[in-house]
Amino acid sequence: MKKHPMLKYLKEEAAAGPRLPLILCPGCGAGQVLNYALRAVDAVIQEDGLRKEDFVFISGVGCSSRLASHYLNFDSAWTLHGRALAVATGALLANPKLKIIVFTGDGDAAAIGGNHLIHTCRRNLDLTILCVNNGLYGMTGGQVAPTTPFGVRTVTTPYGNVEDEFDLCRLAQTAGATYVARWSTAHPHQTIKTIQKGIRKNGTAFIEILSQCPVHLKKTPAEMFRQLKKSTVSLKKAAAGRAGSRIPVGEFCDIDKPDWITRYQNVIDRLQSDERTHE
């Protein structure tokens, strides 16, 4: 039987037994994001002459963070709730050659890890952040998240959400990320291309992927997939005032500026040249 092409990057079997299928619920968008991310990595490996061992996947806690729990046949870590970006910062400082991809969710990145998200973007650390936004806390049972729209009922907003949601892309852009884009699981090709671009970007790439939680939103995966497509609109159309209630998708920014490691290396080089002058 022919196997799915991306299974070459996953640990199907290991000493203690099978690891697949993914723990995620049927039709969960996080699995699709893993599929897209692996395709992007596959393309970068083939096109840029990188090795598989140059890549590291790091996640926090939540549905999307399970992607780096133990399935990947890559160096990886499934870390603390909200702290994936701080852990990734450490790995980058220790070995800037690593291509680090962070799987995070809206709760992980915007609530408990919100401060780390802001500062990671501000520092322009060379990380690729894939934020799977399903608008709620899935793993703990569908509670309200910072990305849940106003008025939506969840188990912890039984009378409707009284708060407004975060626009994570605008947040990342304002905080200083050099590459910011939003797509949805219903935009497979755009998402894959965008992740490739993010990996190649020398600086913080924040990529938000709107995703579906068929379980807590009580719709079939196919319905949700269709709905995601309908509820999004290109940034260009949105800019022309034609978005309505639709969510803009596309590239929010793609700028060039030195990343943290480059600037710090400049300091190291300056100190060494000062020292040589003194000798």
Next chain:
Amino acid sequence: MNKLHVNAAYCKGCLICVEVCPAAAIRPCPMINSRGYTLPEEDDMSRCTGCRLCETVCPDFAVAIETDEDGGE
């Protein structure tokens, strides 16, 4: 003719593959399997263009399209 492979151990029957197929080459299987899932199955594979969108969107790495090129390998 292209062939649809479904890994029954991994597939959770979300049917997003059926949803995205631009050629309507695959369909939900009328039977529910032993794990309670409705898996995709071939409908009219003569319509399959080998675009592999079903593979690309699969959240569970469960479906694969075999084309003549694969057979030739």
Next chain:
Amino acid sequence: MSPDRSTDLLKPGVHYLQGAQACAEGALMAGCRVYAGYPITPATEIMEHAAHRLPRVGGRFIQMEDEISSASVLLGASWAGAKAMTATSSPGFSLMQEVISFAIMTETPLVIVDVQRPGPGQGYISTSQEDVMQARWGHHGEGSIIALSPASAQDMFDFTIEAFNLAERWRTPVLVMAEETVAHMRERVVVPPADAIPIVNRTTPQDLGIPPQSYLPYGHAQVPPMAVWGQGYNINHVSLVHHADGNVTRYNPAVHLENVGRIHRKIEDNVDAIARLETRGLDGCRHVLICYGSVSRTGIEAVREAREQRGIPIGFIRLNTLWPFPERRLRDLVPEVDAVFVPEMNLGMMIHPVTEALRDRCRRVVPIPSLGSLHSPGAILARIYEEIP
């Protein structure tokens, strides 16, 4: 002379350093090349010195947005192959407990220095030993910890090196439970030639000839060899209860017991190899004073004066290592005595394991508490004289 202007590691010889500087220099000497921290009095001097020195030895320093992220940085840095450290003070140490727990479970070598200040709450910014129980019991879940207790600027240098060595040897987080007293005092620090300083590096699967396909990230030995990211071992660090291969799919209590039991035992079974203590005048003593950290400086003075002034047969023990607690060793050292005095800069914390260890060896255990300041020798002496008229 000033380490601030050297471009390399601290040169062998005599230096005059603040404990905080000695700590940062010890870290560099041990091979620390990533430092992450967040400012907090009275630990900030360690961070400032690290900021100054890391780029000069080819390392990287980062000031993070809080203590949680500072400690989290160490995890990623360690997995990517660096030795990494942070320093904080008590309120920040509280914030780091989740990371410590995580590091224990993922068996990640890293070093956290806690320059203790008194609490609770903001308390004050003076000296303290109020976190010694938090060091052992502050993290959620099981798993032992290694915690050292320096008493001088020289110790701040030596113990920080030792902390890195222990972290690498036992693949575990190690705590240096410093105090404001030792972090801020300036003293002579003698630096031996680099080749006379033992440096331990973690055992890798390559060291043991284990190829990637048969590597078990949590297997092979009581202290598993640790692969470094980027070398093809596809190592996945995971803190959910896991099998030796890192698989987390099939939880069962037996696997849990095996997993966490080993992590606990690798420290506790090796307490004699890990823990150190210093003794004076235990032969024929009728009483003993047990202390640690800067209190041991005052304690030895009080013991000397009690012996000289009144001929009281009192011995002295300093716990250089707080955890794992050397219970068996303590029982071997202490004969049948009358009183055991335990001066501490808290209301009585290490007195508990001391009492448990010596419950049938002595008639009474006497706490000598102090909050926010180092006991004067006179204060300890007065308590001894009160108890032994």
Next chain:
Amino acid sequence: MIRHRRFEIRIAGYGGQGVVTIGKILGTAFSVYGGWNSVNTQSYGPESRGGACRSELVVADGDINYPYVRKADVLVALSQEALDTYVADIRDHAVLLIDPRAVTRLPGTGAFRLVRVPTVEIARQTGDIKCQNTVALGALYALIADMIDEDALLQAIEGNVLPATLGLNRAAFEQGKRYVRSHFAVEK
């Protein structure tokens, strides 16, 4: 002066007078170049910013256990507040080194040897009032010269001041030392 087993120096003033630097220099001189042990500590609290400031040095020819000053053998007071705060904690016959411009009220009783040095004035004449602390250091050195070589102090100064200010600090040290040597009998 007798070679004490333990000798305690306390320097007090307000923030910005370089009190902490004198402590560092003295400690370095004693421990690195002088063959003694020493522990240098400083007052530590939010109030030390701009407010009261204190630096202490315990010197001994053996181990120093308790690191803080209990009864000072020398108190250098560069402000009235410093004198008022610490004069009670000096040993009998201790040396009290003060700047008479800053310290005008002295305790009526007590067995101490008073050494008045106009540190600010000497510093101004030397070139910069910022080197008041090294003037005081030179004066202090003249009083404890039997414990330590001048060279040890000069080396310690070199390691603890900015290279650009080294000449000025050396001159200030010299002026402070000379002042005490030429006025010592008068002050006594």
